[in-house]
Amino acid sequence: MKRTLQYFGQACAYALFAALLGYFSTSPAYQQLPDDYALVKLSFSHAAQRKHPCRERSAEELAKLARNMRIAKDCPRERSNVVVELEMDGQPLYHVVLPPSGLAHDGVSSVYRRLPVRAGTHRFVVRLKDTEQGGFGYVREESVSLEAGRVLVIDFKADAPGAGGFVFH
């Protein structure tokens, strides 16, 4: 009788082990996005314009430099911040000021932003400013129909064909 109970206990222990593994290897399900939502991903890497324009060195300045350093133009390395605005259906969805990377602030400005939005047709306006002076140099407006679970990627390429350099995937 005792042995039977022992075998039963062992079977229970193994069953518990199996149940733990079997259940938690897939359950409970994780809801990463509400059922009627889509996802907008705004992401790009872009090198902004230089913060200060290049200037011509004078003859005196050039003379003071070592022979191998005598370059006519003096171009400060630091770049401007990149400012991005994203609107959806006339409402601001995201706004960010992206500093340039690197110790000398001369690298690219990067952004990745994940924005869950309700599924449906939306009008997006996205703007980018990459200079110290002036307004948004790049603007794109687009109406997009987003099904639930779809991902809209908004990328930016300064040399992309079409207006504004923004690319909607």
Add this chain to the structure above:
Amino acid sequence: MIRLIQRFSQFVMLRVENSLNHVFRAELNPLYQLGAIAYFLFWMVAVSGLYIYAFYRTGVHEAYSSVESLTHGQWYLGGIMRSLHRYASDGMVLTMLVHMWRNFAMNRLSGFRAFSWYTGLVLLLLLYVSGINGYWLVWDQLAQFIAVASTEWLDWLPIFSNPLVRNFLLQESVNDRFFSLLSFAHIGTPLVMLALITVHTQRVSGARTQPSRQIAIGVVVTLLVLALVKPAVSQARADLASVAAQINLDWFFLMSYPLIYKWSPGQLWALGGGVMTLFLLLPVLARTRHTAGSFQITTVPSARSFSTKPGETILEAAIRQDVLLAYGCRDGACGTCKGSVLRGEVDYGIYQAHALSEQEKRAGKALFCCATPLSDLEIEYFENESLKQAPARTMGCRVETMRRVAPDVMVLLLRPLTAGALKFFPSQHIDILLDGGGRRSFSFANALGETECIELHVRRIPGGRFTSHVFTQMKTGDTLRFEGPLGTPFVDDDRDSPIIFVAGATGFAPVKSILEHAFHTGSKGRKWLYWGARSPSDLYDIQRPERWQREHPNFMFVPVLSAPLPEDHWQGRVGLVHEAILQDFPDLSGFRVYACASLQMVQAARPAFLAHGLSESACFSDAFLMSTHPAAQPAEPRPLK
């Protein structure tokens, strides 16, 4: 706070262990072999992984297709292998986490164990890296979620000028070479783990790296059943242009992933960093008095000396320095390692209450597998160098002959299936390993070197699982498995002084082994054998000691019956065997006594012998339990205290 959590964990763990001791018995308790089970699961993962890899194709499109084909096209093997791969990996996480928790609860993480603690932490991290990496390989929606979430989490670190997650923005961002890289990492990481496992166990003396056979079989069968009942399957093919609202997560590996979105990547980094810092500090925070110093341990009467490292138990130090102390579970449950501390102070450690009573502690006993010295110690130890020549092995044997010498006694001759004679010493025993778990101990009845067979005297116990089998079903040619030789031999280190052997029923077996060995080696000391039994038929081999008496002038044989019937016409001594001895030897000073009988008989005889002048150090016993209880085993021969 840490101490409070530790004490609570200890409270819970000891109770769970105790419950499992009842279910599995101490020697098979899975909680006592968690590290070994994790190691075993590692091999399951490795073998199943190699099979899967043979069919896996490294490519954006081929990865998913090849895994699907394996899962459904050959569900009977490939599918099962995939399921085993997943569940064994999950099992590794579970066993490693419980292993860590148990070591924390039992405070086995300070001193020299800190090394194993830290390497264990690295192993756990590598397991997570390898497991998460493995999920990417399938390239289904779960893989997509993990890829995106992992890179989003990593991008929080201010070290990437270009976000890593941009590699998973668009379908065309992922290329075939990426999967070659993932495969390389998924094979390389376990190789590093394998090397580290070796390092991890290196600092612990005699660390167990293989679970017991029954547990290994139990784990394999459990995972196989699970693989059939709930096969591991992929989710929908990855598509970076969409996102699945619901994901079936493997919570063993991915428990922290939802926090990336529930909180933020930065907060998850903070949590991970905090937990890791706590784990790194635990060995320091949990440091106690018993983990602070190194001490010297000397043994008597066999003069050996060895040292302990801070936090090391007496048994661990002994194993490390080749002092052969007896042990079983090594977790304070079976009591095999119980011994006497003659001088010095110990921390008794954490053990099951039934394994060491308060009375035994007051009498100077300790469980050497749990006790750590608090000062230099002197412990009792009987060394036999020759034990090293007869290491215990597990092997098969064939039943060579069966001879029923009494209605309830069978003499078995077993021939080991491994080539060469089995080395053993008188009064050692073997454990017969029963199918489905359990073991039964029987003393060697033949003398060292007498034959290549093992002689056992098996007495039928009503309801006994093995002994009933011997008497009703066993036949010549059957095979058995056993482990042995086990137990400390009886050392006749004073061969010329008089010795009295007391045998009860089949307790004659080890006495026969000792005496035949003594006659063979020409021992000249005077010897008496008092063989006690209830009826004449219990003296199943009486002709043998009678013959010895005729052949050896230094040997005397006295059979004693406790309950002879008139029809037995018994002419010899009547009464309890130890009383017969005391009638013949009112003064036992200068004698040695070796008693091999039931526990009750030994317990009755010992105080009587001591009261008649027998020195404690000259009183040896090999007491056994005649019961159907699966844990019934003969005690080690040792001076009775």
